[in-house]
Amino acid sequence: MASLVLISHVGVNIQGVNPGVAAVVLFYMLAGFVVCNLFSKIFVSKKPLYFQFYHERVLRIFPQYAFVASLTLIFITVTKFGSPKIELETLINNILIIPLNYYMVIDNSILQEPKWWLIPPAWSLGTELQAYLVLPFIIYFKSIKILVAVASLCIFCVASLGFIQTDYFGYRLLPGVLFIFILGVSIYKNTYEKGKPDLFDNYFPIIVYATLILLLIILGIFKMLLYPYVRETILGILIGMPVITYIAKNKIKIPMNHFLGDLSYGLFLSHFLAIWTIEYYSLIDKSAYQYSYVSIVFLISLLISMVGVLVIEKNIKNYRFHLSKSIEK
Numbered sequence: 001m002a003s004l005v006l007i008s009h010v011g012v013n014i015q016g017v018n019p020g021v022a023a024v025v026l027f028y029m030l031a032g033f034v035v036c037n038l039f040s041k042i043f044v045s046k047k048p049l050y051f052q053f054y055h056e057r058v059l060r061i062f063p064q065y066a067f068v069a070s071l072t073l074i075f076i077t078v079t080k081f082g083s084p085k086i087e088l089e090t091l092i093n094n095i096l097i098i099p100l101n102y103y104m105v106i107d108n109s110i111l112q113e114p115k116w117w118l119i120p121p122a123w124s125l126g127t128e129l130q131a132y133l134v135l136p137f138i139i140y141f142k143s144i145k146i147l148v149a150v151a152s153l154c155i156f157c158v159a160s161l162g163f164i165q166t167d168y169f170g171y172r173l174l175p176g177v178l179f180i181f182i183l184g185v186s187i188y189k190n191t192y193e194k195g196k197p198d199l200f201d202n203y204f205p206i207i208v209y210a211t212l213i214l215l216l217i218i219l220g221i222f223k224m225l226l227y228p229y230v231r232e233t234i235l236g237i238l239i240g241m242p243v244i245t246y247i248a249k250n251k252i253k254i255p256m257n258h259f260l261g262d263l264s265y266g267l268f269l270s271h272f273l274a275i276w277t278i279e280y281y282s283l284i285d286k287s288a289y290q291y292s293y294v295s296i297v298f299l300i301s302l303l304i305s306m307v308g309v310l311v312i313e314k315n316i317k318n319y320r321f322h323l324s325k326s327i328e329k
Contacts, residue, residue, distance in 0.1 A: 001023035001026050001027060001264070002023070002264040002265070002267040002268040003264075003267065003298070004019040004020055004022070004023040005019075005020040005023050005024065005121060005268055005271070006020075006267060006268075006271040006294075006297065006298060006301065007019065007020070007294060008020025008021070008023075009120075009121070009271060009272065009275065010275065010286075010293065010294055010297055012294065017231055017232055017235070018229065018232050019232075021171065021229045021232035021233060021236065022232045022233070022235055022236030022239065022240075023236070024124050024171075024236070025171075025177075025180060025232070025233050025236030025237055025240060026236055026239075026240040026244075027124065027128070028127070028128070028131070028177055028180040028181050028184070029180050029181070029183050029184040029187070029237070029240050029241070029244060030184060030244065031128050031131060031132075031181055031184060032131070032135065032180070032181035032182055032183060032184025032185045032187075032188075033184035033185070033187055033188045033244060033248070034184075035057075035131075035132065035135045035136070035139070035181075035184075035185070036135075036139055036184065036185040036188040036189065037188055037192075038053065038056065039053060039135075039136055039139050039140075040139075040188070040189075040192075040193070050136055053132075053136055054132070054133075057129075057132045059316055059319065061097070061125060061128075061129065062097075063312050063313065063316045064265055064266055064269060064308045064309075064312055064313055065097065065119070065122070065125070065269060066095075067308045067311075067312045068119060068266070068269040068270045068273065068304065068308065069094060069095070069118045069119055071270075071273060071304065072118045072119065072272075072273045072276075073086075073110075073118060075273060075276070075277065076110070076111060076276075079280050081111070081276055081279075081280045082110075082111030082112060082113050082114060082116065082276070083111070083112040083113045084110050084111055084112065085109075085110060085112050086110055090107070090108055090109065090110055090117075091110070093106065093108045093117075094108060094110065094117050094118045094119075094122075097122055097125050097126050097129055098126045098129050098130060099126065100117055100122050100123045100125070100126045101123050101124075101126030101127050101130065101172065101173070101174075102126075103117070103123060104168060116272070119269055119272060119273075120272050121268060121269070121271075121272070122269070123172065124172075127172065127173070127174055127177065130174045131174060131178060131181045134148075134174075134178070135181060135185070138182065138185070139185060142198075142200065145182060145185075145200065146200055148178060148179075148182070149178070149179050149182045149200075149204060150179075151175075152175060152176060152177070152178040152179035152182070153179040153208060153211065155169055155175050155176045156169070156170055156176045156177065156179060157211065157215055159176050160215055160219065160224075160227065160230050160233075160234070161215075161218075161219070161224065162224060162227055166227040166228050166229075166230060167227075167228040167229060170227075170228075170229065170230060170233060171228070171229045171233050179208065180237060182204070183204070183205055183208060183237070183241060184244070185201070186200070186201040186202075186204050186205050187205065187241070187244055187245050187248060188248070189201040190202060190205070190245075191245065191248040191249050192248070205241055205245075208237070208241075209238065209241060212234050212237055212238055213238070215234065216234050216238075259309070262305075262309045262313050262317070263302065263305050263306065263309055264305075265305075266301075266302075266304060266305025266306070266308045266309060266313075267298075267301050267302060267305045269305075269308075270300075270301045270304040270305055270308075271297060271298075271301040273300075273301075273304065274296075274297045274298075274300035274301045274304070275297055277300060278293070278296060278297065278300070283296065284296055
């Protein structure tokens with residue numbers, strides 16, 4: 001999925017569909033799945049251990065992010081790539097990540113030409129961090145989960161039909177995509193939790209699937225599928241739900257899965273730095289050697305990610321696992 005985000009940012013699409021958008025939607029769903037796993041197995045005793053959960057998630061998200069953001073800041077400061085304008089407020093917004101999700105109302109740009117913040121894909125991390133703030137309460141309080149899930153699905157449908165800003169409320173802002181995170185929660189509960197099945201978790205994925213198929217048909221009939229990222233978001237959900245369910249239920253494991261997962265996060269964070277490095281030093285002509293260009297972007301991103309995993313993530317991960325085990329005890 002990280003690779004799909006990468007290739008989408010170097011201009012590759014599949015039959016006019018942006019694969020990176022579908023990948024981000026799958027990230028949302030997996031985030032809900034992972035949070036439910038953590039919260040159900042580790043962070044729930046007689047009372048939910050909210051602070052410990054947030055502590056663990058901060059350790060997962062911020063160290064590698066800070067590493068890649070620092071490299072990018074050094075690169076643009078030394079090279080002056082993008083005519084950087086470094087101000088304290090903007091820098092703080094980049095460090096906090098969450099403000100990046102509100103780029104439509106908050107100017108987080110540090111690069112001016114092109115106008116970008118330090119890690120362009122990090123706006124979706126802003127959405128993810130907001131989801132982390134509310135998901136423990138959604139998981140713990142069933143009535144809140146039902147209300148929020150239905151409201152979010154309705155907002156998404158209204159946005160997809162063009163009644164409100166489609167790109168923002170159908171893909172980027174939490175109110176319109178929170179139901180995708182909750183889908184991940186429901187998939188986890190249906191797969192792993194023993195005892196009497198929860199009616200909401202049983203039926204919510206089915207209701208979402210049927211609703212989105214109907215929505216896709218309506219949008220196709222009225223030729224509204226060209227609204228920004230509607231096709232990709234819906235397809236990401238329709239494809240992602242059965243795939244994640246199948247992998248979870250069959251307990252499919254990929255060799256070196258944890259290491260590859262760590263690399264994928266670094267790849268997601270670092271590929272714009274790779275793109276900008278290639279552009280600044282004119283390493284290859286993108287238009288003349290497209291496949292080679294994509295390969296070099298991938299390799300540079302992978303190298304940065306590898307350093308981040310071995311130098312930063314390895315020690316942090318050991319601490320995270322120690323924290324989890326001590327809480328379980």
